[in-house]
Each structure stands twice: as C-alpha cells, then as structure tokens.
Amino acid sequence: EVQLLESGGGLVQPGGSLRLSCAASGFTFSSYAMSWVRQAPGKGLEWVSAISGSGGSTYYADSVKGRFTISRDNSKNTLYLQMNSLRAEDTAVYYCAKDSSKDGIWFGELGVWGQGTTVTVSS
C-alpha cells in the first residue's frame, strides 16, 4: 500500500525556519516526482513546490521562491521541505503528494497524498 507520512510541523516565530519531512513507502520512491501542497486554515489548496524523481529538477511557486528548498533522499525514501524566513501567511497544513507519472518527470497529477503536517507561524 502506498503511504506518505509527513512530520516536522510546529509553531515557529516569524523569520524562523522549519524542515518538513515526508516518509514514503509502498512504491519505488525514486521513480516518482513529488510535490508539496499547502492549505491555510479555512482556505483552498496552494501548490508550493515539486521535485523530479532523481532530484535533479525542482520547481517552486512564486510565493516561496528563494525562501523554501525542496529536496529528497532516495536512499531513505524521504522528501523534505526546508522553509526559511517564515511569514504568518505560510501558516497552513502542508501535504506531500506523489505524482502519477512513472518516469520520474514532474507531471503535476497528484495521485496520492499524505495526511499533512501543520505549520503555524506566530509570535
């Protein structure tokens, strides 16, 4: 069974940093691009970042470019999101999601989602 389990969320002050992790199981992790999507309280979904299966290509929303860094460790089947210079508007549930395409290239069809981890940016 394909499973994604996020961790690393919490309360952080504005300007602070946090690293999210997403542990994957049940599929060949390196064969799939992965993505982070967030949802602010009571709001809709916002795509944040994506990474190819090899890790060689990364993509970011304008709202996080230069502050967030996506990475992956295929030997550990784990996806990461390093979040720096956090702002109040980054407060959200952060989901990791597995791309549907089997060739590792970022496609954008999000077939499986984790349950999310909550990030709160507040003083």
Next chain:
Amino acid sequence: DIQMTQSPSTLSASVGDRVTITCRASQSISSWLAWYQQKPGKAPKLLIYKASSLESGVPSRFSGSGSGTEFTLTISSLQPDDFATYYCQQYNSYSLTFGGGTKVEIK
C-alpha cells in the same frame, strides 16, 4: 500563472440529485485538468485526471468533461459520502494552480 475559477462556490443538494460543478481556466490548458475531493480534516483525493479519466477505485457516478478552458465535474446521483469540497487543478504549466473549491452541502 494560469487562474482557475470554479462555480458555484457552494452547492446545496439532496441525495439522488445530479450535480454539476464548473471550472474555467484563464487560458487553454488542453485536457490537463484534475478533480479532487476533500472532506473536513482529510487530505484531498484524486477523482478525475486528464479532464475525463476516472481514477481507479472512484465510483462511476463521477465523471468529468471539457477541454481548453471549460470543464465540468458531474455526480450523476449524489450519495451521502459525496458531501465534501471539490477542487479542480490544472497541470498544463509547471506552476500548478487550483480552483477555489466547491462545497457540496446537504439540502
């Protein structure tokens, strides 16, 4: 970025009703559109991909149609488990964008 506009934002319906949700893109996205269902406190679930392809395991009462800039999600006979929020999402460009969501409520 490509803007995605969903309508209505809220929909009240009864069990057994036929329900249609519309999604419009600010520019042509061919058929690169997905629909997701989200229940409170849960992660989104993929229902439809490439505008009209049904994800494995999704009931056949769900269907999608459209291409270019106009798309619809139809639930042929609404079931109690279908009361949720639905999102469209384009993947024509690397920068994914979602519609604002349509909440389907019990009438």
